[in-house]
Amino acid sequence: MTKLPAALCLALIGSISAQAREETVPADRRAENALAEMTFAEKLRLLHGPIAAMVAPAKRPQGMTVGAGYVEGVERLGVPMLVETDASLGVSNLMDMRKGDVATALPSGMSLAASWDPQLARAGGAMIGAEARAKGFNVMLVGGVNLVRDPRAGRNFEYLGEDPLLAGILVGGQIAGVQSNNIIATIKHYALNNQETGRNVASVEMDEASMRESDLLAFQIGIERGDPGSVMCSYNRVGGIYTCEHPFLLTDVLRRDWGYKGFVMSDWGAVHSTEAILAGLDQQSGEQLDGKRYFSDLLVKAVEEGSVPRTAIDTAARRVLRAMYAHGVADHPLQPGQSIDYDAHAAIAQRAAEQGIVLLRNEQNMLPLAASVRRIVVIGGNADIGVPGGGGSSQVAPVGGLKRVTKGASSGPAAGFAKRGYGGTAPLDALRAELPDADIRYLDGKDVAAAAGAAGAADMAIIFAEKYAAEAIDQPDLSLGEGQDELIDAVASANGKTVVVLETGNPVIMPWQTKVSAILSAWYGGQRGGAAIARVLTGKVNPSGHLPVTFPASVEQLPNPVLPGSNAPAADKETRAVYGLQAGTKPFDIHYPEASDVGYRWFDRKGTKPLYPFGYGLSYTSFRYEGLKVTGGKTLTVRFTVTNSGSREGADVPQIYVTRPGKAKRLIGWAKPDLKPGESREVTVIADPRVLADFNARTQRWEMSAGKLRVEVSTSASDPVLTGVVRLDRIDRKP
Template sequence: MVQGVCLAEGHAWDDKALSPDQRAAKLVDAMTLDEQIALLRPVDGASLASLGIQLPPSIPAWMRQPKPAGAIGSAGYVPAIPRLDFPALQESDAGLGVADIGYLRPGDAATALPSSLALAASFDTGLAREAGSVIGAEAHAKGFNVQLAGGADLIRDPRNGRNFEYASEDPLLTGDMVGEEIAGIQSKHIVSTIKHYVLNDQETGRTVLDARIDEAALRESDLLAFQVAIERGHPGAVMCSYNKVNGNYACESDFLLNRVLKGEWEFPGWVMSDWGAVHSLKQSVDAGLDQESPQGGDPDYFAGLKDAVTHGDIPREKVRDMAYRIVRALFAVGAMDDRPAPGGTIDKVADAAAAQRVAEAGAVLLKNDGQLLPLHESVKSIAIIGGHADIGVLSGGGSSQVTPYGGSFRDARGQTGIAAFLSPVYDLSSPLKALQALRPGTRIVFDDGSDPQRAAELARHVDVALVFAVKPQIESLDAPDLSLPYQQDALIDAVATVNHHTAVVLETGNPVAMPWLPKVKAVLEAWYPGQRGGEAIASLLDGKAAPAGRLPVTFPAGTAQLPRPAIPGFDPARQVPFEGAGRLSPFPVDYPEGSNVGYRWFEKNKFTPLFPFGYGLTYTHFAYSHLLVKGGQDLQVSFKLANTGRTAGVEVAQLYVAVPGRTHRLVGWAKVDLKPGESQTVTITADPRFLASYDATLHRWTRLAGVYDVYVGKAAGVSTLHGSATLAAQ
């Protein structure tokens, strides 16, 4: 082929011998200015009018419009360019599976994966890639080529209503797990985003708050999580967040977009805004924003892009680069050569099995006194109480909501219209039915938990009581506190008072307080466990599967231990989903914890949490010995790990290191599966970037020479093996 000349069978950019950069350049240069600008201005891909429900007057007119011609019907849509054989951009939310399907296209569904917290709790990067591949394959079969996935915001507040979409409070765990999930999605020739860049750490006032943090702390925490995930997963797009960061909106921050993301990190993809997160044209474009996602009721700033080019306010070459980044990302993941199309084959059985594996691997056993779990054969009667366990398992709400295969149930509790539509959703996977199937010889009875005394009377006459406690969370709303809703704390207390063999199964999107903890024998945190969550929970309770999860977030003993005991800007009167945030006046949110997020804040302040980051029990026991620490240019530890119990199990050995004068950081881990009596020598090499600190004066990362404190343990602050290493400066 001659450079710049069309191939006989097609276009010059069809030549697969060329790099994605070369192919994208040829295609973009064949576009007119109008065609390039069209790529930068998606429209909303669906319409709430299709829901067939009562919409309140506050819903803007644009959300009532018919679905655009050619759109599958989901988040964002850019029409195709037929003359260039360029496909439409079909975007869908994808935090926990291919979302925005069933309720916008009645009759359609997708695999509902467990929450990102559950996935991160597995500490299993291979499982993260598998979960991503499920999303990517189903998106491909449904005709989507862009997935709005990859939630990498660190969990700074355990009341954040969107934490179930995020991975953890730790930048290494978040970066590795989110990066692998993104890689899994893109392995199916689908572009994945990473979001929300950056510091989208609370939902209260998310469109108006100003997150204030010094540069070094930001570099060592949230930015580092994004950097690791981007390097590991190579997402095609970055979605900038609603909020301001140090005085500038994230989508018009030259520091975040141009200097760090596109400059220092050399990110080749495109920057898209969150929905309605754009506040300017020229300032946003100059700062590095490439694509304005649908603005909703806000001004459409990119509508003036062509005039700005004509008048010389924005260079023509800048528009070309913005379009080029989008096209290049499609070529890079193979979406131009293996184009998604609706009607593809989906292996629902295999994908459901993957969802169950994530749920089982991510469930965390928090307490198990007297080895109440797994349920012994001698247990002949069980009471299952509360949590709609007879129907299904809870899921998180908002744009990540997935309509699962098998259907769902809305706990509307008398609500109508949009309020009912936004009510908590349960995937139809009943723990009650699943446990009955596993234990046909056991008498298993159910009570809905609405009357604590009635439930307690039932629990009094069985061998074991299992209380299912739920806490719904939805995008746009933070939880007012750490307590369980619906008077469930009183329910658990009443049941545990009369039955001393009570276990609690938690289905939550955040840490919760447990005033009843001393009274119960066992606690299993199942998170939002997805469309096979009932089967997963039953398998864990009955011993068909063994708990292997570890907490990806600290469970505080109370809100007084948090950097911000009260949520900035929180107003109980505005607790209406997707309303109220825009009516708040701009306000600052300070980050006194800096880079000491989560467990590092607890260490710095000598707080004892309810349960620490990394914590989790198993059905067996492990012993650590023979620690060997090697320093110098790199840090490596080895030790002997032995299963001293009677059953097989999985241990997650964690390596923490303190830079001289600073708190300990997770720098590596090993997930080890051992049979009873089996032992293994384990080696963990520290990720070198987590041994360094950012010097904002020198504008670079540095590692001091000196003695670094080292420990290997079962959780943050749990020093099972302790040592030190002398490291050279870098």
């Protein structure tokens, strides 16, 4: 080992000690000290940034990694440049896909939500955050937590289901994991950005109480648990006001009521005025998409004219600085090009995929596959290539690259960037590796008669069915489309031992459901999705996923059978000019009849039976619940025992719901015990008062009168096993 000179050792020790001392100074004080040293122009640098790929290479900062965008720092004061990358499913390399850049692809957000596992969410976040830093990014645009209000919405695959408690807890875990790498994470898209149709012009009309009890509650819980450095405001309007210039959302709720101390960045192309800074927006992102430099050139003019005070610039810059110091960005300079252990990261992605797979049907214990099955025909879904993924800004080119890539849309706003491709491990190869003695044949399924004939000659058939989803495109219906329903029906008619593996970003209807023996919902499986599917099919992994969304039986069961805006007329020339549109629909309002009763709550309120309820999921073993003890008073505590009463080790997800008189049921908690055969474990859940109470907009408090509640310990929102009644004291608390 080379011995360092004593003087150099002392210098290094002094440098390290100085950094350690600096890190112990509160982030607020450090931000204030830096702000005091900055010029007006330097403060302004922190408030806007371009899309890097739209800046000529010669004009970009040298050595910067190209991603979603960047915000210049102040080098003389040690304030670093912010280098941003999408998104929740891995380091999105949309800008560099053609150059061969790859990253570890996590399964979809819907898959993560189906795991019901906050620790898994944190592990996945830590992994993608580590890759982001290694590649040269210190801001990651993760944290999508918009609730699934409509199963046709194009970005649902990125999000975490329909329940605010489940989504909020999981996104908080993911954000905390990402930020453990000394980078800033976001939570997005704030707020009520629940569909893609008309996302730039639509206005959501909803009362305050309904917002607080649903979408805003998911954000609030996520912020409390994850402490994201930034909140990203969305494209849409709420009550006629764009969310990125919405004083109620950005100032009253986010900062006054929730005490949020980070900064608010816009979504790319979501800024409409310089005055947005007065409402609570701190940073204009992807400024080229807005067409105007609202937070730079126009902001200077606004300050000079007196319409925006200089203190507003100080406030916004201070928030950005504080996030840099609070999350270690300023103290851990980027060093792009660091090595990445892709094998270790793929193992995390595989575990996430395995935990998110939901067994929906398993007649006569068709699964796991028996060793006696010798002739298997695998059909459709490009299972010989890889697993599908969603399109848009969250898309990741996995290690090994994307294969069989086509456009995700032939026209419209998604045509330029949404891609449809396959990657990761191919399910066909993985199945052959798990079943080396079986004769496994593959057909692409395009010839329905040939597929049915092959199925009739096999011991069993496994059909991979897919449905593409992407940012900027909502789906027209709930069918699989592309002739896949007809294919499944024909194959199941030819062979009663047919298994369907769904690879979708959303719920789908299943007109063939009773004709097939088994159904797996595998979502978009990520880096090792094929391996995860094969291990669940063969029983190497016992499925433990439970649905984070309701699978409706038809669109008629939805609060809005017709997707809002899907029948809106095209915007005329004058309207396009007012709203800054090149194309698109005329502005329209969105009304959600379900209000705060999203998803399973709506089905409960209406007494409607879905195809598969929220929380549903089967296992290769069985579980028994007993010994329910419910304690009331000032809070609600639920205790019970879970026993693995089957012959296989497995994890269960017992769920606790409460119902108040005249109200829809609400999830108040869950557990995920992993138990060996015969093993028992006591579960304790203490309810968050906010999922019990209602928000009173007049008093601005969460309130509930003293009274009795029905408590259910269930295997899904529709399947109670243990029930009890408890009396609770009055709830009255601040937001």
